[in-house]
Amino acid sequence: MRKITARQRQIIWLLLGVSGEITAAEIAEATGVSVRTVHREMEDIESALKNFGLNLIKKSGKGIQLSGPEAGLAELRLFLREEKPAEYSGEDRKVYELCALLEAEEPVKLFTLAHSLKVTVASVSYDLDELEQWVRKFGLELVRRRGYGVEITGSEIDKRRAIGRLAAEHLDLSDLVGHGTQTESNPVFRVLLSTVGKSNLMEVENTLWDMEWKWTAELPEIVYMEMLLGLAVTTRRIEIGRSIDSGEEAGYSRMSDHRNIAGAESFVQQLGAALGMEIPRVEVLYIAGLFDRVQDSFSSAGFAYGDIELMEIVYKLTESVVKRTGLPFQSDRSLREGLLEHIDPALKRIREGTRIRNPLLGPIRRDYEYLFNIVRASVEDMQLELEIPDEEIGFLVMHFGASVERLNQLRRNVRAILVCASGLSSSRLLATRLTKEMPQIEILGNISWYEAARLPDVDYDLIISTIDLPIDKERYIKISPLLTGEEIEKLLNYIQNTTLRERETGPLGEQDRTMRDEASLERLKSYKGILDEMVSLLERFRFHPIDNKGMDLSATLVEMLALLNGSGVIGDADIVLERLLERERMTSQVIPDTGLALFHTRSSHIHLSSLTLYRLRQPVILEGDTEVRVILLMLAPRRLSKESLEVLSEISALLLNSELVQLLEERTEPEIRGYLSSELLHFFQTKI
Template identity: 40%
Template sequence: MNARVTLIFRKGGRRTMKVSNRQRKILELLLSRQDEMTAEQLGQMIGISSRTVHRELQILDPVLAGYDLALVRKSGSGIRLMGDQRSLGQFQEQLRRSDTETYSPEERKVLILCHLLSNDEPIKLFSLASEVQAAIPTVSRDLEELESSLASSGLALVRRRGYGIEITGEESDRRNFIVKLAEEYIDDFLGALSRKEIWPTTHELLKLVGHDALFSVERTLWQLDENWVRRLREADYNRLLVRLSVAFIRIQKGDLISSTSRMSSVILSEESKQKLNALASSLGIDELPDEELIYMQSLLDQAKEKERRSASALLEQYGLGLAERAISLIRLMEEESGTPFHKDRTLLEGLISHLGHALERLQQGETIRNPLLAQIKNDYESLLESTIGSAAKAWPDIVIPEEEAGYLAMHFGAAIERWKLVPRQVRALLVCTSGIGSSKLLAVRIVKEVPQVDLLGHYSWYEASRMPSEKYDLIISTVDLPIEPDRYIKLSPLLTKDEAERLRGHIRELSFTPEIAAHEEQQQDAWQRLNLLNRYAMETVMILETFHVYELDSGRSPRLEQLLKDALPIMLQDHGQEHANAIADLLIQREQQGSVFIPDTSLAMFHTRSELVAKPMISLFRLHEPLLLNDQEGQIATQFLIMLAPAGLNRIGLELLSEISAMLLQSEMNQLLIEGESEKIRSFMSRQLEIYMKSKLEWREST
């Protein structure tokens, strides 16, 4: 659905143009600036996505050429409107006099589709024209152009005089088309939801997608503890969220999937049904019909398949050699450009994902085609030359053609853009009192969106306020803190793109002393990596050796304070038992600051760091009688985990304790905590920490 921009010539040769409100705002911003602006900056100022900005700029290119002007796209800097002063002045005056359309042709078509897809009854042509503020002949022409797009998606546009206009087809095809439409025109769903002002097209698309459902679906998906979901690439993760949200919104409207012959042979496990109905329950749907259960499971299965093809799966398929070559390429490009590419995990994963299939095609003698090569040469000339040279060194046994090097250059160009947004590494404390799940969710999003942030750990405000200021550079919190606003930044656990940009801006404004700025990790040789592995292993053994399971007689009316004071002497019998009551008081203070209850379990976790604790320790206490933690929210615990750590525990120890906390969100871990013996639980934690260490050291190998 490409929009058309027409130059209209008046008598006397004077020309005018029709631009949409959105295009006018973009042009006015570019005309007002002497320097470059990135697509992301333009989008934020106007309230649209960066992808939409690029789409509008493509439409405006030929218009500007008619005025001897050009949009110059410069790698690492952004976009600038170029031309001599006379041409710029004439264009600015012409823009001031030009006619403005409410919607561009492209926006109008999207709105038409939204109205038709959201209605189950036919719509009269004049009503549709009124909705999109266009003439009836214009809407008729738009409908003709939309027919082929709908047909290719298995849908039909029905137009009958006296009947109206409607879209017909299978419900599954309709849902797929809504998802396709949303993905094409919204590239930041969570960011779009958080904006105060959004464009009508975005607003209508969000209604179709189910803007109220997106957050609920995401929270429930994390609580279901599907580990593969967290390994999805961002695009696949967002697609799964949108597909599920669209499905639930359609179900709420009563638009259900029809039974097919294929469905009759599908048998779902009880566990799958329970998980899917839990998702539905989060949106107020009591129970899903069998057809919808099967459909939902197919969405999850398709996303799982995507995850299997992700970077980790490619490593298994092509071997560690692929990762080593990709890391080698990153190091070579870093030497060329001076940009610390090794810190960008997204770059490594993107290269592995791309190179696995690309190298396979090259080795089979297939021709690589790159329709963007001319533009890459124009916009990223020096970067492309560096990539060609570095790729030749990384793969001396394979000829990397210019077309393939162009694709690689795009990965590095994107990494440069990410790094320029925040050109330094910073150490951050994460203060989150809304439960482990939300803090882990925010941590994952921060690492993905702003790789320059080195999260030192999750802390309560009580703990963070006692941390020496020279140990960290900033505080990130999900709640208001009793300090000056410029000393911390408040973010939601979901970290929208707008919030990620605000975080980058906050970091840019920080003042860094030479000592703090110089804390960057140094490149580690093989001996250092071996030493690091040894440190991780020793810390892991030391922590897990302390793990024990105890039965605790809680009495008929258990009180939390008394239970903790009964439990601590047992846990500390060989390690500072005299401090048991004082540590119990610290745990109670921590509990008063926020939830200690693990969602969808019967487990509570109490943790603290203190000078009174000699070494990190973990113990599980199973209660004879259930403990009511929160009457209003119905939080009843039948067991609780106590995690203690010294105030000065080293960073590796903190990382490992954080990983153990994250394990509490896994169903397998929770089942073991309910009925497993100490050794089985310890064995499970050992395996999980081993995976974590390998993952950590695999990346550190590139530093």
């Protein structure tokens, strides 16, 4: 049998990975080639499949499906895992070259790379020309000299950042935590998985879980996964002797309050014992810094608290889609929260030049073509000065598609938990598809893969996942977020033959009833937390006029903070002042088309959440020479419950309401408090 190429291998894995048909266009989208190229490859693929007693079924208007006995399919999978491809794609070569250079102790000869990849030295040289710009993004340099070889130079911390980005651009979540993935069958990506420390990842995750830190459980999945990957990369670098040089600052800020050093020491001690490695002190500081940055980065975990620029983007996008469709998207609070959570990290990735991967783009464009075109046009209308790729538009479409299909809750008898690799957009789309197609299923929520591995059985009836999970296959069912007709039937059979049959084995035991009762109690506590936060904020709300004549912004803020003395809100006012000024330098605080600004920050030096309004005698000049005469100051402790974040996020969103802006600019303290009370009461009533 002749060798198959890397591209043919990739196409065959796609065919093996779907239960029904897949179109040539979807294959082309997934492999990054043209439809014509896919059709051209099919002849050789069909010939190769005959050796396993398999064939391709081509259905006009539906797509292509791999068919044959299970024994032949198993033999094909084994062959693909063991057989080396006849050639590597250009993208594969670059991944291999970067991994080799980032792990090398000394310069690597071009001939060595060319020999490993079975290409010419000229091909490798051309690849390196293209990689130079990518390497520079991380403060690294690609050094090439005749007779010397090639190497990547720079700090160890920057090299770790580069490895993390390489993983983000080429690996999916399921590649890192699933079983027997397609990626593991590709020799180049096996190298990448080794470079990012996949062999240590689950041990790192188990150790992290054993620490029982509350803040890690509150992290959004994407933030948690980035942290986990950073820790896995660290262990891999130590394994191969690439620890941080003692002269480097280990990425640990000298301005830090040192809150995570003790925790990092405990974590490193336990992890070192589990992996059987000695972890240097400088790495403890690096890991403590990593924990610091993660905790600071998720200040809007689940909710965009105080980010007016982001709020405005979501508002304008939603209004534009409303105008084009006539559908009342603006009344869908779940849509707004989902977009706020998704768009912030998405814009960050686009600005950083990170490659956006959306494996569902083909099916989304096919099944939601009308909505895709509307969302694309709406994004272009916003003139964001960023090139938004189709992959990102696809994620936005999933949010709006979920809103379109969202129906009133019906009585259900099966409780399900969702696990989705593509994040909140895919989980909400799947949830609404399930609500529409299978109303007997109650969606309890979406959780991360690591929570799924530890969730007590009594908390749910079944787990529905879009990825392979690192748990027994009997504990969950895997389907796609688009929920095809065939998958509906598969899910129904699973519920009837597995879930409901297990339930019929007997009544709940005393322990099970206790756990369910405790879950109800937690829900009541959540409601109480929301109410307590709203009442506390409204009771502490104050309005102050300020005579700031002759004062600059900094002096005006000092005067504002001084009026909070004795309230128990602030500890160190100087640090809070610096945080407020730093945030103002980073992004605009001005509410669009108003003379009002929202200044906000979170800090360990703030003890209570606070909302205070100030009207200035003399305007202060902010970004874009905007004159601001009214400032709303929103302060909160660094550690906040999810419920508190929800309330602060809701208040931030209300600032896009012209009625509230007018009240803040002109009306009295009781009138403003009354309006906020009414709106927050409505918000709470939608939660229960």
